[in-house]
Amino acid sequence: MSGEAVSFDPAQLPWNDDGLLPVIAQQQDTGEVLMLAWMNAEALAETLKTGRVCYWSRSRQRLWRKGESSGQTQSLCALYLDCDQDAVLLQVEQTGPACHTGRRSCFYRQVVHDQVRVVTDPLIAPGLLYARHADDNTRH
Amino acid sequence: MSGEAVSFDPAQLPWNDDGLLPVIAQQQDTGEVLMLAWMNAEALAETLKTGRVCYWSRSRQRLWRKGESSGQTQSLCALYLDCDQDAVLLQVEQTGPACHTGRRSCFYRQVVHDQVRVVTDPLIAPGLLYARHADDNTRH
Numbered sequence: 001m002s003g004e005a006v007s008f009d010p011a012q013l014p015w016n017d018d019g020l021l022p023v024i025a026q027q028q029d030t031g032e033v034l035m036l037a038w039m040n041a042e043a044l045a046e047t048l049k050t051g052r053v054c055y056w057s058r059s060r061q062r063l064w065r066k067g068e069s070s071g072q073t074q075s076l077c078a079l080y081l082d083c084d085q086d087a088v089l090l091q092v093e094q095t096g097p098a099c100h101t102g103r104r105s106c107f108y109r110q111v112v113h114d115q116v117r118v119v120t121d122p123l124i125a126p127g128l129l130y131a132r133h134a135d136d137n138t139r140h
Numbered sequence: 141m142s143g144e145a146v147s148f149d150p151a152q153l154p155w156n157d158d159g160l161l162p163v164i165a166q167q168q169d170t171g172e173v174l175m176l177a178w179m180n181a182e183a184l185a186e187t188l189k190t191g192r193v194c195y196w197s198r199s200r201q202r203l204w205r206k207g208e209s210s211g212q213t214q215s216l217c218a219l220y221l222d223c224d225q226d227a228v229l230l231q232v233e234q235t236g237p238a239c240h241t242g243r244r245s246c247f248y249r250q251v252v253h254d255q256v257r258v259v260t261d262p263l264i265a266p267g268l269l270y271a272r273h274a275d276d277n278t279r280h
Contacts, residue, residue, distance in 0.1 A: 003258030008251050022162045022227075024173055031171020033164055036227035048253060080247035081256065083239050087162075087176035089247040099223050107220035107229040111148050113188060116221065118143030 010041050014086045020056055021088055025098065028077040028091040034098035035106040037064075039088060051076045053092060070129050072096045102126045150181050154226045160196055161228055165238065168217040168231040174238035175246040177204075179228060191216045193232060210269050212236045242266045 015021060020038040027034055037055040039047070043063055046054040053074035057064035067073030074092040081088060099106040102122030110119045155161060160178040167174055177195040179187070183203055186194040193214035197204035207213030214232040221228060239246040242262030250259045 002248075002261050005252075005255040005257040008254050008256040022176060024164055024176060026171075026173055031166075033166055033171075033173065033229050036162060036164060036222060036229075048251065079251045080259075081249040081251060082176060082246035083241055083243075083248070084246075085249070087246075089173050089176075101223055103223075106222035106224075106227075108142075108223070109221040109225070111188065111219045111221060112145075114148050115145040116148040117145040119220075121142050 010044055012085075013041075013081075014084070015041065016086075018058075020058070021086060023055065023088040023090060025053065025074060025090045025092050025094070027094050032105055033107060034074075034092070034094055034104070037066075044088070047076055047090075048079065053090060067095065070097075070100070072098065072129070074098070097123045097129065100126060100129075102129050150184055152225075153181075153221075154224070155181065156226075158198075160198070161226055163195065163228040163230060165193065165214060165230045165232050165234070167234050172245055173247060174214075174232070174234055174244070177206075184228070187216055187230075188219065193230060207235065210237075210240070212238065212269070214238070237263045237269065240266060240269075242269050 013021060019040045023037050023039050025034045025037065026032065038058055040056040043054045043056045053066045053076055055064045055066060072095050074094050076090060076092060078091040079088065097104050102124045103120050104123055108118055108120040109116050153161060159180045163177050163179050165174045165177065166172065178198055180196040183194045183196045193206045193216055195204045195206060212235050214234050216230060216232055218231040219228065237244050239248070242264045243260050244263055248258055248260040249256050
């Protein structure tokens with residue numbers, strides 16, 4: 001295993017027209033895929049620097065430090081780029097549910113042929129998830 | 141576990157401006173994340189119908205039946221949508237390497253702080269991977 005370390009220049013990544021790349025978050029020990037979100041260069045730099053995962057929220061158009069509203073943070077264990085360098089894989093330690101619905105993973109709807117079904121239950125009701133941090137955060 | 145099956149209407153998914161959604165492929169037993177690619181509605185429908193994974197190739201602007209050039213196909217085991225229904229997770233059975241470089245996974249570059257390093261070796265040289273099917277396929 002395998003190559004020499006070389007300098008990493010995020011400016012060379014093929015950011016899309018919105019300056020973003022898709023990012024997969026995977027629980028580091030179980031391998032469960034938790035979510036897909038997006039990063040801009042600033043979010044990527046902050047994540048690498050702090051070890052706490054930061055995304056770009058497309059709906060809010062601002063940096064989104066995962067867990068800032070819910071307390072359900074992601075600690076970075078390892079970060080990978082794919083062969084085209086236009087997708088990112090994070091291996092993380094996820095506190096509690098990754099999904100705003102209170103589920104561990106956002107991928108809780110299974111499609112079989114022409115039907116779709118919710119296949120996992122919340123770990124915690126979303127109302128409780130966000131209420132915990134209502135004193136010092138605004139729910140998004 | 142958890143909900144009733146309801147009718148699945150792909151036309152209701154929030155396809156992006158190019159008519160695509162990002163798709164994660166994960167090896168079904170080991171949990172390894174193999175690649176991130178894209179599907180349009182036709183690729184999704186074909187994948188659900190045939191059980192053989194079909195993407196939309198953004199570089200070639202056409203349907204891409206995974207393995208059509210390399211022989212390294214993906215059989216669909218399960219397909220999930222996320223909470224916003226704008227990302228897809230496939231659990232697949234991957235034949236050999238998923239990556240065109242001959243590596244099992246496309247995520248073979250690890251970034252640590254300001255350095256990047258190739259951390260996995262090819263299972264097979266790309267030349268051999270594509271030469272196997274040179275008689276009946278054009279390499280892309």
